[in-house]
Amino acid sequence: MADVLKMFEKHKNAVYRLALSYTRSVSDAEDICQSAFMKLLEHSEIPDEKAKNWLLKVTVNLCKDFHKSFWNKNREELSEEIPFEIPEQGEAFFAMMSLDKKERAVVYLFYYEGYKTEEIAKILGISQTAVTTRLSRARKNIKTRLEAKK
Amino acid sequence: MNENFNNAWKKIELSETASERIKNAIESGNKEIPVKKHRPKFLLVAAMIALSISVVAVAAEHSKINMNVRGMEIDGRNGDYVIEFTSMDNNPVELGYWYPEAIPEEYEVSFDDGTFLGKRTVIFKKNENDFFTFAFFKTEYKKSFDAKNVKSVEKCKVGEAEGCIFTFPMEPDYSEHRVPVNQEDLYIKYSLPETAVVWTDAEKGIGFILDYVGEEDYDIIAIAESVAEIEAPEENSYYIYYQAALRKLGDYQPGYLPEGYSETQTAGMPASIGCSGDYHGFVYRLYENPEFYDITLIYEFIPYSEDWRAFYNSFDINEDKTVFIGETEARFINYDGNRRIGLIWEEKVWEDRSVMLTFTLTANGVSEDELLKIAENMTCVSEADSKKYFE
Structure with a gap:
């Protein structure tokens, strides 16, 4: 039990951010975050050093399931926004959030979490080529969107 | 851009409220703490769903019940009980769409919430005081239900599956149920008789609840046995939404x-x-x-x-x-x-x-x-x- 709480304190924001990058909804991301840690509770055999990757993989699966529902497919553009004090941060964030959800997760894991493309492929359950393709496409799209803002 | 992007992400943190809620859930070991206490999905129909999902029953007031059937366990006392689905290793990738084919023709689908986090609820209604609610869910998602003021519980068979049949309210003119519906706790008062069957398909990792509110004398077990997987009626769902x-x-x-x-x-x-x-x-x-x-x-x-x-x-x-x-x-x-x-x-x-x-x-x-x-x-x-x- 203590380990799951420890893992929660350690990885809650990583899990939450990944869920947010998929759902673009604060409250849905919170729910998915909780579900992910509830699953960890059932899998006490997961060693601490593997917990983060395991949690992120579970989060991705929960997010995929979440996106299957009609409701979520049709409301993605209407989610809550997050206020930023520094405009440039907000621009970068929202440019990323305006990407396709598959690209968002890759960008988050690569740039912020610092995972290698091979590790991202394992977490997302896709090929390494697909990761690099999505990254490349995402970079191009973010650049285009940020330049259009100027 | 990278710096702005990383700094932006640093600002995104799980709120203290959510954090506390999740920690409480972990500490309690409760696998089905309502994850969306602040935001039910549909509240207008919640009263109906609440009735349907508050299916756990109790044998007698002030008694303690601990009952095991395949795929679930019922535990509690004094009219306040929990039905918990036991772990299964073969949860389905897709929930699919299940339909109780023997529901009488005069009942029409009045609500279908679509699959959401591994659950779906469909209501078949004749009128406000006479309706079936049918819920199916991956047991890995919907681990337990709570209920209060229930009257009786008995083991039953739904085809080959083991299940339980519940009746309530315990008191004839008053019933208050606390039930989690789409992660929200709801309270509902109702006086109509209600019967529900809860069972699991252990092989498929799916739980079912069929609940009837009304005064007709239906063979609810037979209706439960008619549940079969069919193609999901997405167009109808769209209109219903x-x-x-x-x-x-x-x-x-x-x-x-x-x-x-x-x-x-x-x-x-x-x-x-x-x-x-x-x-x-x-x-x-x-x-x-x-x-x-x-x-x-x-x-x-x-x-x-x-x-x-x-x-x-x-x-x-x-x-x-x-x-x-x-x-x-x-x-x-x-x-x-x-x-x-x-x-x-x-x-x-x-x-x-x-x-x-x-x-x-x-x-x-x-x-x-x-x-x-x-x-x-x-x-x-x-x-x-x-x-x-x-x-």
């Missing part, structure tokens, strides 16, 4: 439209507003003229309503000013490279709950004056049912 959204948010329509425009498309999802929380819902209407210029109306309930003004900030806004629709302050914007104009305003719908509906009216072929005229003539054709529900 839209109708539910109109009931939930109210039916607002423009009393004035410029010549040549007619409604060409609608969509909607119901919101849940009330109890301890809320959930985003919207109604969308599109009006087009023969030249394909459009007027788009969206009215929605947005959780964290203080942030709604930020929504259009990500657009390419050329003009942004305050205007008035009657006495209501609104934001007028000219955006998308001067190609569209829009009005955004809020209306308080439920006086006692400070619940605001946000209206967004945009167009690409009308003037500012015309858009204002459309907004001024917005008419509530049918009030939100949920208004009276919460009064």
Whole structure:
């Protein structure tokens, strides 16, 4: 039990951010975050050093399931926004959030979490080529969107 | 860009409230702590669902029950019980769509919430006092249900599967159930007799609840045994969502439209507003003229309503000013490279709950004056049912 709480304190924001990058909804991301840690509770055999990757993989699966529902497919553009004090941060964030959800997760894991493309492929359950393709496409799209803002 | 991006992400943290809630869930070891206590998905129908899902029953007041059947365990005392689904290793990738084929023909689908986090609930209704609720879910998602004031519980067989049949209320004229519905705790009082069957398909990792509220003497086990997997009726669901959204948010329509425009498309999802929380819902209407210029109306309930003004900030806004629709302050914007104009305003719908509906009216072929005229003539054709529900 203590380990799951420890893992929660350690990885809650990583899990939450990944869920947010998929759902673009604060409250849905919170729910998915909780579900992910509830699953960890059932899998006490997961060693601490593997917990983060395991949690992120579970989060991705929960997010995929979440996106299957009609409701979520049709409301993605209407989610809550997050206020930023520094405009440039907000621009970068929202440019990323305006990407396709598959690209968002890759960008988050690569740039912020610092995972290698091979590790991202394992977490997302896709090929390494697909990761690099999505990254490349995402970079191009973010650049285009940020330049259009100027 | 990378620096801004990383700094932006650093600001995104799980809120303290959510963090506490999740920690409590972990500490309690409760695998089905309501994960969305603040935001039920559909509240208008929650009363009906609550009845349907509050199926756990108790043998007798002040008694303790601990009963195991394949795939679930019932535990509790004094009319306050929990049914917990035991772990299964073979949870399905897809939930599928299941249908109780023996439900009498006079019952029509009045609600279908769509698959959401591994659960789906469908209500078959004859009238307000006579309906079936059928829920199916991946047991890995829906680990347990709570219920109060139930009358009896017995083991039963649903085909080859083991299950339990419950009756309630314990007291003839009064019943209060606390049930988690779409992660929200709800309380409901009801006096009609109710019977429910709960069973699992252990091989498939799916749990089922079939609940009947009404005074007919149906063989509910036989109806439960008729449950079969069929193709999901998505088109019907779409229509049901839209109708539910109109009931939930109210039916607002423009009393004035410029010549040549007619409604060409609608969509909607119901919101849940009330109890301890809320959930985003919207109604969308599109009006087009023969030249394909459009007027788009969206009215929605947005959780964290203080942030709604930020929504259009990500657009390419050329003009942004305050205007008035009657006495209501609104934001007028000219955006998308001067190609569209829009009005955004809020209306308080439920006086006692400070619940605001946000209206967004945009167009690409009308003037500012015309858009204002459309907004001024917005008419509530049918009030939100949920208004009276919460009064």
